[in-house]
């Protein structure tokens with residue numbers, strides 16, 4: 279156990295995990311250094327297949343690391359997990375509830391099973407905003423309500439750290455907002471929320487700090503404001519031949535992505551340089567609009583740089599990145 283006052287909620291050092299499969303070895307996590315400060319919402323971001331679930335499963339003792347260390351509130355895990363597990367609530371897979379029972383009855387059963395005080399059920403239903411529907415059967419719940427009930431279940435033992443792996447997967451915008459509001463109110467009451475996601479725009483609205491990983495490695499971390507401030511501006515570029523323009527701009531070193539009938543160019547310090555580069559190839563710009571930078575563009579810029587500099591690509595990871603880009607830019 280670490281002795282300093284400022285012990286992070288989660289800290290990993292050089293954490294590594296590879297999986298063996300019929301196709302050889304797949305990197306899950308490669309030397310990951312992750313620091314999640316105490317208090318607030320921490321977004322753990324990365325494309326599909328970048329190692330988020332693997333990391334979370336290692337923290338919870340569900341997957342064994344090949345090497346490196348992981349600590350929760352200073353306790354090394356999995357070795358000392360029993361000392362700290364009472365302070366951690368996690369949703370890694372969809373928890374099972376009885377469909378024919380009400381939310382309250384499901385939680386009453388769980389509370390009894392883990393020895394949580396009876397009064398706690400009413401409190402957690404209140405915390406996730408399900409009081410009014412607590413007597414309805416679980417099977418009639420929307421996906422968003424089911425996910426909030428799952429969060430309520432993790433709160434029964436009043437943990438200090440909540441770990442949610444992609445909690446908004448499959449939810450509609452209203453459900454996503456509900457989960458976001460729930461995470462915000464948990465953090466406002468002093469909890470630490472570690473939430474993984476590949477949907478940047480969602481996390482940007484709720485996270486205080488983020489860690490961005492790709493191919494199992496950390497490529498950026500810090501407060502959302504710092505990261506957005508560090509990235510150059512994005513510029514929307516209108517041009518008739520977007521395919522050729524994208525090639526020209528990429529050759530010149532910019533990170534370019536399609537944006538409807540235009541192109542979005544990230545990390546631009548001097549927009550006039552874009553006009554010059556395109557004019558040099560007889561491509562005439564009809565629109566050049568600076569766009570407020572967001573985590574999404576910072577992320578794409580970082581991933582773009584990382585992959586440009588990158589060595590070998592794990593095909594699955596690369597496919598995952600494209601999925602993410604399409605999803606976040608849809």
Ligand SMILES: Nc1ncnc2c1ncn2[C@@H]1O[C@H](COP(=O)(O)OP(=O)(O)OP(=O)(O)O)[C@@H](O)[C@H]1O
Nearest residue numbers: 297299304305306325326327328329330331332594
């Ligand atoms: N049980 C396993 N066996 C083999 N390879 C695995 C296993 N679990 C994960 N991997 C591989 O490890 C890498 C990281 O996967 P992981 O699920 O941790 O990423 P992720 O960021 O959580 O992705 P997603 O958002 O899709 O869940 C991927 O290449 C994945 O294919």
